[in-house]
Amino acid sequence: MRVVIAEDAAILRELLTQMLTMRGHEICAAVADADALREAVDTHRPDVTVVDIRMPPTHTDDGLRAAIDIRRAHPGTGVLLFSQYVETKYATRLLAEGSAGVGYLLKERVANVGEFADALARVAAGGTALDPEVVTQLAAGGRRTEELTSLTGRERDVLTLMAEGRSNAAIAQGLHVSAGTVEKHVAAIFGKLGLPSSEDHNRRVLAVIRYLHRD
Template sequence: MRVMIGEDDVLLREGVARLLAEAGLDVVAQAGDADELMSKALAYRPDVAIIDVRMPPHHEHDGLVAAVELRRRLPRTAVLILSQFYEPSLALQLIGDQPEGVGYLLKERVGDVETFLEAINRVAVGGSVLDPEVVGRLLGRQRPDDPLRVLSAGEHAVLAAMAEGKSNAGIADTLHISEASVEKHVTAIFRKLGIRPAGGEHRRVHAVLAFLRGSGERR
């Protein structure tokens, strides 16, 4: 897998690059600002771009803006955003109407190598990953016209775990239920949300999109 890293903190960037190389990934490019990120992404066309939200030149949401543009110009390149902030609206802005191949993690997750690598692999194959903290904040908000109100508590918990990028086995382990129970919940989620039959991963990311639409505007 060919990966590039957009991060202005040199030590963190080099550390992530070394971690990925040791895991057998090919780090084809590194960038320290948003402009360099776009230039190198267009030149190298990586499978996955790992991008910090706040980067030069303005040290605001330059990385996120670059990620949105990158998805527009290179739709086959997956994007994994790293952020220091628990801000669901940034995830929503990046994902838009196309959750396939997008992830949003807090930087602290990089220390959990297994979780970090799993997130990279998941977005690379067209899945979506949301940080558990972001999911928790979305779940903690309520709205009377929530389109997810048709889901049971168990189905909601399974959908939240799906939004974190967990497989059925991972969801079963997290929620302490059987994989058969997870499969039943997933089937019910697709049916209740009106997600038509398609490829398994495609259906899952659209369920996540429904989760985001139902949760992102809560206050």
């Protein structure tokens, strides 16, 4: 993968660069502020970018707002937010900017390098990778729609795990049910959310966005 890293902490920026380089990925740029991030993505057109949220110049939500700009200007570039904080104000807007290639991981909850690299690869490939705590807070911030209230409790459990980027096999293992049962729940979710089969859209990602971004 071709990657741009945006992290204002120099040591973490260097560690991310070394870690991904050792795994065979090309680091196009490693920058320390939001303006440099926008410029680097415009210049290099990477497959995915790793973005800290609280970066210069204001150290508030500059990275997240830059990520929204990137999704609008370069919808094919995956964005993985990597932060200590859950920022719900703009995060749902980021998810609404496109139906694929968005992740949000909390730094202190990433267990190992392999987990991070796998999440980054999912985002670069157009999937999602959301920390369970992020899913919980974003979902709690929205208003239930009729479509979502029609889901059963188990269907909501499955959709939450889909939001985390879990495969059907991983969902089955986590819920202690068969893969066939998960497939039935997923099909029911797609039906209730009005997501017909399409070659142009990833229905799993669309379902997750519908779940997290509710008007």
